[in-house]
Amino acid sequence: MPFQLTDDFLSQVEQHIANKDGLALKELLQELHFADIAEILEELNSDEATYLIKLLETELTSEALMEVDDDVREKILDRLSPKEIAAELEEMDTDDAVDMIAELDEDIQKKVIDKIVDEHHAADIVELLKYDEDTAGALMAKELVQVKETWTVAGCVREMRRQAKNVTRVHSIYVTNKQGQLTGRLSLKDLLTAGEKAHISDIFIPKVDYVTVHTENEEVARIMQKYDLEAIPVVDENGKLVGRITIDDIVDFIKDEAEKDYQMAAGLSQDVEADDTIWELTRARLPWLVLGLFGGLGSVYIMQGFEEALERFPILFFFTPLIAAMAGNVGVQSSAIIVQGLANDNVKGSLFNRLVKEVGLALINGSTLGLLVVIFGFIAGLDPLVGITIAVSMLSVIIVAALVGTFVPIILDKRGIDPAIATGPFITTSNDIFGIFLFFFISKLVLDF
Amino acid sequence: MPFQLTDDFLSQVEQHIANKDGLALKELLQELHFADIAEILEELNSDEATYLIKLLETELTSEALMEVDDDVREKILDRLSPKEIAAELEEMDTDDAVDMIAELDEDIQKKVIDKIVDEHHAADIVELLKYDEDTAGALMAKELVQVKETWTVAGCVREMRRQAKNVTRVHSIYVTNKQGQLTGRLSLKDLLTAGEKAHISDIFIPKVDYVTVHTENEEVARIMQKYDLEAIPVVDENGKLVGRITIDDIVDFIKDEAEKDYQMAAGLSQDVEADDTIWELTRARLPWLVLGLFGGLGSVYIMQGFEEALERFPILFFFTPLIAAMAGNVGVQSSAIIVQGLANDNVKGSLFNRLVKEVGLALINGSTLGLLVVIFGFIAGLDPLVGITIAVSMLSVIIVAALVGTFVPIILDKRGIDPAIATGPFITTSNDIFGIFLFFFISKLVLDF
Numbered sequence: 001m002p003f004q005l006t007d008d009f010l011s012q013v014e015q016h017i018a019n020k021d022g023l024a025l026k027e028l029l030q031e032l033h034f035a036d037i038a039e040i041l042e043e044l045n046s047d048e049a050t051y052l053i054k055l056l057e058t059e060l061t062s063e064a065l066m067e068v069d070d071d072v073r074e075k076i077l078d079r080l081s082p083k084e085i086a087a088e089l090e091e092m093d094t095d096d097a098v099d100m101i102a103e104l105d106e107d108i109q110k111k112v113i114d115k116i117v118d119e120h121h122a123a124d125i126v127e128l129l130k131y132d133e134d135t136a137g138a139l140m141a142k143e144l145v146q147v148k149e150t151w152t153v154a155g156c157v158r159e160m161r162r163q164a165k166n167v168t169r170v171h172s173i174y175v176t177n178k179q180g181q182l183t184g185r186l187s188l189k190d191l192l193t194a195g196e197k198a199h200i201s202d203i204f205i206p207k208v209d210y211v212t213v214h215t216e217n218e219e220v221a222r223i224m225q226k227y228d229l230e231a232i233p234v235v236d237e238n239g240k241l242v243g244r245i246t247i248d249d250i251v252d253f254i255k256d257e258a259e260k261d262y263q264m265a266a267g268l269s270q271d272v273e274a275d276d277t278i279w280e281l282t283r284a285r286l287p288w289l290v291l292g293l294f295g296g297l298g299s300v301y302i303m304q305g306f307e308e309a310l311e312r313f314p315i316l317f318f319f320t321p322l323i324a325a326m327a328g329n330v331g332v333q334s335s336a337i338i339v340q341g342l343a344n345d346n347v348k349g350s351l352f353n354r355l356v357k358e359v360g361l362a363l364i365n366g367s368t369l370g371l372l373v374v375i376f377g378f379i380a381g382l383d384p385l386v387g388i389t390i391a392v393s394m395l396s397v398i399i400v401a402a403l404v405g406t407f408v409p410i411i412l413d414k415r416g417i418d419p420a421i422a423t424g425p426f427i428t429t430s431n432d433i434f435g436i437f438l439f440f441f442i443s444k445l446v447l448d449f
Numbered sequence: 450m451p452f453q454l455t456d457d458f459l460s461q462v463e464q465h466i467a468n469k470d471g472l473a474l475k476e477l478l479q480e481l482h483f484a485d486i487a488e489i490l491e492e493l494n495s496d497e498a499t500y501l502i503k504l505l506e507t508e509l510t511s512e513a514l515m516e517v518d519d520d521v522r523e524k525i526l527d528r529l530s531p532k533e534i535a536a537e538l539e540e541m542d543t544d545d546a547v548d549m550i551a552e553l554d555e556d557i558q559k560k561v562i563d564k565i566v567d568e569h570h571a572a573d574i575v576e577l578l579k580y581d582e583d584t585a586g587a588l589m590a591k592e593l594v595q596v597k598e599t600w601t602v603a604g605c606v607r608e609m610r611r612q613a614k615n616v617t618r619v620h621s622i623y624v625t626n627k628q629g630q631l632t633g634r635l636s637l638k639d640l641l642t643a644g645e646k647a648h649i650s651d652i653f654i655p656k657v658d659y660v661t662v663h664t665e666n667e668e669v670a671r672i673m674q675k676y677d678l679e680a681i682p683v684v685d686e687n688g689k690l691v692g693r694i695t696i697d698d699i700v701d702f703i704k705d706e707a708e709k710d711y712q713m714a715a716g717l718s719q720d721v722e723a724d725d726t727i728w729e730l731t732r733a734r735l736p737w738l739v740l741g742l743f744g745g746l747g748s749v750y751i752m753q754g755f756e757e758a759l760e761r762f763p764i765l766f767f768f769t770p771l772i773a774a775m776a777g778n779v780g781v782q783s784s785a786i787i788v789q790g791l792a793n794d795n796v797k798g799s800l801f802n803r804l805v806k807e808v809g810l811a812l813i814n815g816s817t818l819g820l821l822v823v824i825f826g827f828i829a830g831l832d833p834l835v836g837i838t839i840a841v842s843m844l845s846v847i848i849v850a851a852l853v854g855t856f857v858p859i860i861l862d863k864r865g866i867d868p869a870i871a872t873g874p875f876i877t878t879s880n881d882i883f884g885i886f887l888f889f890f891i892s893k894l895v896l897d898f
Binding site: 033035067157160161164169170171188189191192193224225226227228229230247248250251252254255258259261262263265266267268272273274275278281282285286288289290292293295296297299300303304307310314315317318319320321322323324325326328329330332333335336337338340341344346347348349357360361364365368369372373376423424425428429432436 | 482484516606609610613618619620637638640641642673674675676677679696697699700701703704707708710711712714715716717721722723724727730731734735737738739741742744745746748749752753756759763764766767768769770771772773774775777778779781782784785786787789790793795796797798806809810813814817818821822825872873874877878881885
């Protein structure tokens with residue numbers, strides 16, 4: 001049953017487009033879900049994709065447009081007139097419409113909004129555009145079903161039939177008071193199983209989870225995941241019900257955030273995929289590699305400063321990759337744990353306790369590893385003093401690396417900067433530099449060169 | 450409205466537990482959602498938590514038990530008798546019941562199942578236990594609402610009232626034929642707005658997305674995210690409707706998978722959190738650090754093999770951290786992109802094309818970086834031949850690192866092993882070793898030492 005896009009199917013589509021055979025295309029694609037149309041659009045070139053968008057019903061294409069990768073969507077929108085874009089927006093739920101229009105340049109935005117026929121819809125979109133990008137206000141849709149406490153079940157069902165035409169997914173019906181303030185909710189199940197003459201005020205649930213228009217996206221996702229919600233109502237500063245967020249948007253948000261964090265930890269500076277062009281991939285990868293290069297050159301510079309060790313203790317220079325690797329690994333582990341903890345709101349307790357814990361952890365890990373180094377040195381016939389010196393300076397490097405990896409994200413987070421920046425090449429590069437410096441500094445003190 | 454667990458509130462809870470004041474506890478906690486109870490349980494010690502579980506209604510505690518961290522749950526279950534565990538399972542939906550019972554030892558599982566009063570429920574749990582852990586069969590619940598095509602709307606509503614008592618979330622009502630095979634679905638909205646005498650066969654939607662009991666979890670998540678589904682029916686090999694998976698379980702799954710991949714990339718061998726004990730954190734972190742250590746010792750060994758370079762070209766040894774860092778960074782970038790691509794089913798096209806692309810990418814990035822090295826060498830007064838040798842060997846290392854980072858995950862994936870293993874310390878350590886070897890090998894060839 002699930003659709004699979006085969007090369008054969010794709011060639012048929014491309015063939016029909018080349019022949020401008022609209023009828024054959026419509027017949028070929030008529031059974032498909034918009035998500036499948038989106039998959040096809042992503043495999044076509046921009047002109048072919050635009051042809052398809054213009055050909056098919058806006059009811060279908062508007063949904064498909066929201067599903068495609070934003071690069072693909074950008075290229076298609078470039079080829080559509082404001083009037084054509086407005087026609088797509090007309091069909092969309094307000095939350096999707098706002099997402100799409102926000103991607104356009106401001107002057108084009110104005111032209112497009114002017115072309116929207118449904119004034120009410122246009123006004124909703126303009127209202128939603130005002131909200132900060134990372135808040136519930138920007139994520140929410142204005143389509144929902146709401147009833148007043150004072151109505152009867154029969155009246156409610158009548159009103160529902162009217163309102164629900166525009167609402168794709170009805171989970172809960174939201175209950176408000178006369179001023180439009182959110183006071184509770186009503187499940188369709190309860191509505192179906194209640195008597196016709198009962199009043200809403202008798203059967204509704206006065207307890208309802210909600211967020212405000214200014215709540216941050218991460219918090220919305222956290223609440224919805226914690227309470228297993230599929231939709232959450234959004235209220236303004238006066239408690240007035242103004243929109244709702246559905247779980248499908250949160251699922252997309254969670255996935256996007258996870259991918260972003262993962263890529264940041266791997267040193268990729270923007271959203272790339274395995275099948276992007278060489279230029280797009282280079283643009284994402286090169287910046288962090290250059291950072292790593294400068295870190296490496298910094299290490300060269302530092303080691304030149306300790307050149308005198310070459311005479312008596314050249315073996316120290318054989319250990320530099322090990323020191324750098326340990327500093328890097330420990331730093332990445334620490335930062336990954338903290339960054340995940342901050343994202344899940346799991347980082348509690350005093351900073352001092354955390355410092356003590358990290359130092360303790362580093363002491364245990366570092367001592368174990370140091371012991372292994374001493375044993376290796378002993379087996380390899382290394383001067384015991386040198387072996388111990390290396391082990392001790394490695395231990396110091398590990399302690400500092402753990403502290404840096406733990407506290408840099410925390411400090412960034414407190415200053416409102418995304419702590420995930422401090423994972424990946426940023427941490428490994430800086431830890432490499434100070435790690436090598438600390439290693440030689442301590443070795444020089446002990447071995448006296 | 451959203452509950453915040455304050456230190457003050459927690460102390461009150463702990464106080465009442467110490468005084469064994471059940472009444473005061475019930476009064477304090479009566480308004481709370483099970484997810485909030487779970488939050489409290491995680492802050493108590495195991496004995497306090499068990500006391501609370503035994504005190505409160507199983508309707509509430511069973512849900513709370515599923516929400517807590519598995520470590521916490523394990524300790525609580527250790528302190529409950531099979532009869533008490535069975536009482537909790539009695540209240541749970543079958544998918545949660547199966548998850549919890551699967552965590553127990555097999556001999557305890559049997560005792561618990563024997564104690565379950567509702568035989569039908571026990572039979573369902575036993576059936577679900579048979580399915581492979583990572584498939585739809587293990588993820589699904591048996592609670593759902595299904596109606597036959599041949600019924601009327603009135604009959605359907607009557608049947609719904611009966612079935613829906615046990616079903617927490619009703620989105621779609623699934624429609625089956627006489628043999629119980631899935632043939633379509635019906636939305637509550639459509640049911641509400643249809644006439645009483647209409648037949649289901651007239652109003653139901655014969656098109657419905659589904660998965661089979663053997664479909665893998667990642668595939669279920671992908672389908673539900675792609676088609677914005679909130680629940681998906683599950684059929685057996687004969688097309689018979691046997692269960693359904695709801696979006697809240699998929700949200701949890703997506704989040705857990707993302708965290709697991711992130712931690713694997715950071716070199717953490719199990720699920721840890723920032724507030725775990727030092728021993729738990731050490732157990733998760735030390736293994737990969739030891740791996741990194743052995744990699745570092747391997748580098749020491751390799752460099753001893755090229756000791757002769759110390760006499761004429763000691764500066765080569767100053768560049769080893771840079772070479773290792775570049776090999777590591779490039780490898781991590783490549784593997785992150787591929788592993789994400791494999792997870793999203795985005796990795797298509799022939800392997801040969803991918804190889805050409807990776808080599809091309811590595812050439813561009815490596816040459817840019819090599820140029821920077823040559824420039825740096827020139828400014829620092831380095832012998833031009835040495836500078837170019839370093840740049841060229843760095844370029845070779847980058848090409849090999851990119852290929853390793855790209856193809857090791859692909860090969861693992863083809864063999865059914867989780868490709869995410871090949872991210873993080875595994876890649877960086879192996880790339881360090883061969884990178885340093887390749888660097889000296891090429892340098893020796895060119896500079897002839």
